[in-house]
Amino acid sequence: MAVRSERLPVVDTAALLDLYERMVLVRLFETEAERQYKAARIGGYCHLCSGQEAATIGSVHALQDDDLLVTGYRCHGFALARGVPPAAVMSELFGRADGCAHGRGGSMHLLDVQRGFYGGWGIVAGQLPIATGLALALVRQERRQAVLCELGDGAVNMGAWHESLNLAALWSLPVVFMVVNNGYGMGTAVDRASAVPELHRRADAYGMPGERVDGDDLEAVIESTGRLLAAAREERRPAVLELLTYRYRGHSVADAGIAYRSKDEIAARMEHDPLVRTRERLREAGIEEATFDEIDARTEETLAAAVAAAQESPEPDVAELAAGMYAAGSGEQFARMLPGSPFGERDLVFAGGLGT
Amino acid sequence: MSTETLVPDPVPAAPASEVMTYREALRLALREEMERDERVFLMGEEVGVFEGSYKVSAGLLAQFGPERVRDTPISEEGFVGAGVGAAMLGERPVVEIMTINFLLVAIDQVVNHAAKVGAMFGGEVRCPLVIRTPNGAGNQLTAQHSQSLEGWFAHVPGLKVVAPATPADAKGLLKSAIRDDDPVVVVENLPIYKEKGEVPLDPDHVVPIGQAAVARPGRDVTLVAHSFATVRALRVAERLAAERGIEAEVVDLRSLRPLDVETVAASVSRTNRVVCVEEGWPTYGVSAELAARIQRACFDDLDAPVERVGMAEVPLPYAKNLELAAMPNEERIAATVLSTLELA
Numbered sequence A: 001m002a003v004r005s006e007r008l009p010v011v012d013t014a015a016l017l018d019l020y021e022r023m024v025l026v027r028l029f030e031t032e033a034e035r036q037y038k039a040a041r042i043g044g045y046c047h048l049c050s051g052q053e054a055a056t057i058g059s060v061h062a063l064q065d066d067d068l069l070v071t072g073y074r075c076h077g078f079a080l081a082r083g084v085p086p087a088a089v090m091s092e093l094f095g096r097a098d099g100c101a102h103g104r105g106g107s108m109h110l111l112d113v114q115r116g117f118y119g120g121w122g123i124v125a126g127q128l129p130i131a132t133g134l135a136l137a138l139v140r141q142e143r144r145q146a147v148l149c150e151l152g153d154g155a156v157n158m159g160a161w162h163e164s165l166n167l168a169a170l171w172s173l174p175v176v177f178m179v180v181n182n183g184y185g186m187g188t189a190v191d192r193a194s195a196v197p198e199l200h201r202r203a204d205a206y207g208m209p210g211e212r213v214d215g216d217d218l219e220a221v222i223e224s225t226g227r228l229l230a231a232a233r234e235e236r237r238p239a240v241l242e243l244l245t246y247r248y249r250g251h252s253v254a255d256a257g258i259a260y261r262s263k264d265e266i267a268a269r270m271e272h273d274p275l276v277r278t279r280e281r282l283r284e285a286g287i288e289e290a291t292f293d294e295i296d297a298r299t300e301e302t303l304a305a306a307v308a309a310a311q312e313s314p315e316p317d318v319a320e321l322a323a324g325m326y327a328a329g330s331g332e333q334f335a336r337m338l339p340g341s342p343f344g345e346r347d348l349v350f351a352g353g354l355g356t
Numbered sequence B: 001m002s003t004e005t006l007v008p009d010p011v012p013a014a015p016a017s018e019v020m021t022y023r024e025a026l027r028l029a030l031r032e033e034m035e036r037d038e039r040v041f042l043m044g045e046e047v048g049v050f051e052g053s054y055k056v057s058a059g060l061l062a063q064f065g066p067e068r069v070r071d072t073p074i075s076e077e078g079f080v081g082a083g084v085g086a087a088m089l090g091e092r093p094v095v096e097i098m099t100i101n102f103l104l105v106a107i108d109q110v111v112n113h114a115a116k117v118g119a120m121f122g123g124e125v126r127c128p129l130v131i132r133t134p135n136g137a138g139n140q141l142t143a144q145h146s147q148s149l150e151g152w153f154a155h156v157p158g159l160k161v162v163a164p165a166t167p168a169d170a171k172g173l174l175k176s177a178i179r180d181d182d183p184v185v186v187v188e189n190l191p192i193y194k195e196k197g198e199v200p201l202d203p204d205h206v207v208p209i210g211q212a213a214v215a216r217p218g219r220d221v222t223l224v225a226h227s228f229a230t231v232r233a234l235r236v237a238e239r240l241a242a243e244r245g246i247e248a249e250v251v252d253l254r255s256l257r258p259l260d261v262e263t264v265a266a267s268v269s270r271t272n273r274v275v276c277v278e279e280g281w282p283t284y285g286v287s288a289e290l291a292a293r294i295q296r297a298c299f300d301d302l303d304a305p306v307e308r309v310g311m312a313e314v315p316l317p318y319a320k321n322l323e324l325a326a327m328p329n330e331e332r333i334a335a336t337v338l339s340t341l342e343l344a
Ligand SMILES: Cc1ncc(C[n+]2csc(CCOP(=O)(O)OP(=O)(O)O)c2C)c(N)n1
Pocket: A074, A122, A123, A124, A125, A151, A152, A153, A154, A155, A156, A182, A184, A185, A186, A251, B045, B074, B076, B098, B102, B105
């Protein structure tokens, strides 16, 4: 901690306080999501990022407004960090029409195109080629923007990782592959899955910079992500950034998270807590205890409002089941096989919401 | 001292069967086959230390050790392909894929490699590989995690595909698959894992690949299904019997490739009406294949067009109400049966 304080601040105190508040939002949002899941208002898989707040908030803070973000399924925190309103995230988790994916995506598939967030994706490493393609489009469109692609430590053993990194390096694409190394892919510890567990070293194979950073150190995350994104944006130099962090909860709400790791290990890692550490920095900068209490209270209010909004938001209309599936004009293409057409079978295709 | 203690209790006859869940039946099949044949080994994500995402392999690591119950990284293409290679050298790998959705990243190894080994080299090499994976939907797992894609694999010459709907068939078909000399995709099912049923305990009892079963006899209409659709079809049949006095026959395919057209046709030629039910999308699906076979086999016997019910043709949405509407739910099946019988 002493060493840390000697370092030049990456952001000023006001900004740090603001980022701290966002971290609190993510932490308490996840606690609320777990509660709502257990009350059966949220279904499906629900992956919480508690413990990973510095990695989440710090990396997104380093994005410019027009940079793009793509993530895996553990994406509540990333959506909130990018500024998606908590009510829109909670409504999505409730499967309601006002959710940021219109109730169609749920916990794993949040998205907000206005904010450059191109989705939470559910197939491990599936988002890597997509991030590569977004970066390719940025180059083709001569836009000075970068793509930040989040993935887990488990994703680096998929073929898509190798193929994406090679393409990105070969074509000099503006993308940073950010490995959130939280120690485990489900119940498998990193060194039980990766022959070389220093995951950032894989970048060497593609002639890319690869860095490993303490992902629970907010300022270190901001500094490294910011620098690598700038190189991607300005010089079209892709990179790998490995953030070391820890997931407090199980893999998803359904996993207690204690069958494959010890309670001592979890307790030891909690000593490293990113919120506690950031609060420490703020105290050193003269922020009073009362301020932290105010932040907690304000956040609880925001979350209560988000839950209320989600509860009030209507369910999506069943008559619009196929909404969004195809582009406008496709209804005519399908007209000769839909129910109601001379040879259309009953129930085969839901006409409802097909683009007309 | 009483002499009674010297007289052993009569040994009770070992029970021929036991009630257990589908997941326990699969586990028993794995255990028996691993005990029977040293060449059989299991690999997949979380099969060892975590005891399986759906706990099918619970206890097997402790019994057989990490050489035979092998945890893999998240590398489906790699370890499915490794299964193909190991099988070509005479091993009997059983590869678990967490759900059928993730088999897509390995589909090249399944379709363009495993399925080709036998024919492409003129029968010089065999590929006795088993891939176990559950299909299924219904818990708001959403578009990327709610698919029943077994029809894709059943489409491919060179593969065998089975899809048990009961604990007994799960055990018997998995054992047949492991003993088979060709690549077999064993399609398990998420909602059925917890279902219970009577399972034969004889380690030599297997269910032959390529034979359908009449799961419920009936005279009025035939429902043809597999996997979870069989469970739904049976529920609908019971309901129609109780509420409308309609006796539906349910044919459980059990194997998709080879397909037992004979049992299906025998049923339809008795009932003269048929509804094919599946959890997958019907267009180009299992029910499409059935409809083609049935119209040819039973052309003169059919009193109504072959009907089918399947998943609404959308990527499955998250919202509960949308998901329920998209699923081939029992209301939709019942309504289709009634309309086939001209009772709607
Ligand atoms: C191709 C594929 N295989 C398996 C899964 C099932 N699965 C979902 S998350 C996960 C673990 C991923 O771990 P990691 O990449 O470390 O991310 P974390 O969950 O720790 O954020 C697995 C195996 C999947 N979604 N996709």
